[in-house]
Amino acid sequence: MALSVLSVASEAYPLVKTGGLGDVVGALPAALAPHGVDVTTFLPGYPRVLAALEDSGAPLHRWPDLLGAPAQLLEGELAGHRLLVLDAPGYFAREGGPYGDPAGRDWDDNWRRFAAFARAAADVAGGAVAGERHDVLHAHDWQSGLAPAYLRFAPPAEDAPRTVMTIHNIAFQGRYDVGIFASLALPAHAFAVDGVEYYGGVGYLKAGLESADAITTVSPTYAREILSPDFGMGLEGLIRTRQRRVSGIVNGIDTAVWSPAADTSLPARYDATTLGRRAANKRAVEQAFALDPGDGPIFCVVSRLTWQKGMDVLADAIPALVERGGRLALLGSGDAWLEQAFRDAAERFPGQVGVRLGYDEALSHLLQAGSDAILIPSRFEPCGLTQLYGLAYGCVPVVARTGGLADTVIHANAAALAAGVATGIQFDTVTYESLAGAIALATDLYADAARWEQIQRAGMAADFSWATSGRRYAQLYRELLAA
Ligand code: ADP
Numbered sequence: 001m002a003l004s005v006l007s008v009a010s011e012a013y014p015l016v017k018t019g020g021l022g023d024v025v026g027a028l029p030a031a032l033a034p035h036g037v038d039v040t041t042f043l044p045g046y047p048r049v050l051a052a053l054e055d056s057g058a059p060l061h062r063w064p065d066l067l068g069a070p071a072q073l074l075e076g077e078l079a080g081h082r083l084l085v086l087d088a089p090g091y092f093a094r095e096g097g098p099y100g101d102p103a104g105r106d107w108d109d110n111w112r113r114f115a116a117f118a119r120a121a122a123d124v125a126g127g128a129v130a131g132e133r134h135d136v137l138h139a140h141d142w143q144s145g146l147a148p149a150y151l152r153f154a155p156p157a158e159d160a161p162r163t164v165m166t167i168h169n170i171a172f173q174g175r176y177d178v179g180i181f182a183s184l185a186l187p188a189h190a191f192a193v194d195g196v197e198y199y200g201g202v203g204y205l206k207a208g209l210e211s212a213d214a215i216t217t218v219s220p221t222y223a224r225e226i227l228s229p230d231f232g233m234g235l236e237g238l239i240r241t242r243q244r245r246v247s248g249i250v251n252g253i254d255t256a257v258w259s260p261a262a263d264t265s266l267p268a269r270y271d272a273t274t275l276g277r278r279a280a281n282k283r284a285v286e287q288a289f290a291l292d293p294g295d296g297p298i299f300c301v302v303s304r305l306t307w308q309k310g311m312d313v314l315a316d317a318i319p320a321l322v323e324r325g326g327r328l329a330l331l332g333s334g335d336a337w338l339e340q341a342f343r344d345a346a347e348r349f350p351g352q353v354g355v356r357l358g359y360d361e362a363l364s365h366l367l368q369a370g371s372d373a374i375l376i377p378s379r380f381e382p383c384g385l386t387q388l389y390g391l392a393y394g395c396v397p398v399v400a401r402t403g404g405l406a407d408t409v410i411h412a413n414a415a416a417l418a419a420g421v422a423t424g425i426q427f428d429t430v431t432y433e434s435l436a437g438a439i440a441l442a443t444d445l446y447a448d449a450a451r452w453e454q455i456q457r458a459g460m461a462a463d464f465s466w467a468t469s470g471r472r473y474a475q476l477y478r479e480l481l482a483a
């Protein structure tokens, strides 16, 4: 019999996405179906999610008072798989993003919004909703972190489902003042070191990590890195204590969305045997970013503009990149001072540096299909998806050797080049010197067209589909149920 999983998250592509979390949650149902796992995705009822529900019928359940506001459960579809939505206008019927107002400020009541969401998820998976029952509740990131804690400390029925807590980004922890505890409707004993207590307050991700039957993160290297204070960000002690339950499962890419041979958003489609067709896409990138036409390499960036992503170091390295004959096409949004730094660079190097501030899904595809290389100088990167899209699109990744970037790119050293297995360039520390060195290496390699094509082809031949990782999640669920 198929195993049933409730995948609980604050984002799922194509309905709501601010980063890789959305991509992964959106891809999981199709990734797991071949392994006998039925995934139902559970999302907050943001306006865009509700608008996408077609005739969802009568609510499956009503909560007259879900931690302070009424809510109901609606049913729909997400790319052919089952979707459940928590319709709670008091929490989610707002203009802006999933976490903040249109100006980007976090909502003051995020603690209550995502506590309510987690409580509802625990009810749905745990048997409080007639006709609804799931073998496993799979929680993603802090927004869902309280769900395993509710199942542990306040289960709606006996025989609670097994729980998995996945860390996509440990930097966001959902840490709040102790004063909110009384409003969470948890028993007093849940406020404990091995419960939801976190440095004197309440920690949502911490609660999930402490309560879940298994912990996963999105690459093997990152699973090791978070055992250390540099990467664990305060949670390393807990993770070390529970190390036996921690595993790293690398993200795949959704080839239905990311495949250069089938990507209808591109001026020219291509595969590894028709790389010459990328030229038309490169021209389109030049136009979209007002770059001077030329034969030199175009480096692109598709990123949140934050410290995590090393965007300050990238801004410093722009003169070196231009000096080397490279051009830069950057698409991103994030911290105001970084946005300003890139605006300044575009003004200083017209025709060499083009910047588009904002979020644009179609443009992100064009950049991968038309640029020669993608720069990813992250200080930490649990998995990273843009290097995987780069590999699939023949846009050679130039990446910091950390987390999932270390696990998915094969560095073009002499041996890897000679063996024909190199797929990109890695550098060790996120400093100006090493990034500038990596850019220099990329421009040198690019100058040898045959060699560059070999790197592109090796990347395009690599398998980053969900096949292997889907099987690993399925295995993990089965192990938990057998335990
Ligand atoms: P993270 O989740 O830490 O931001 P990932 O590399 O895992 O990093 O995922 C980022 C996702 O968001 C990718 O799908 C990437 O293409 C997309 N993305 C990031 N910034 C933008 C942007 N400005 N416009 C369009 N897509 C973007």
Ligand code: GLC
Binding pocket: 019, 020, 021, 024, 168, 169, 218, 251, 381, 382, 383, 384, 385, 404
């Ligand atoms: C996070 C991480 C990123 C990862 C994504 C999906 O946002 O920063 O590295 O790829 O989640 O797991």
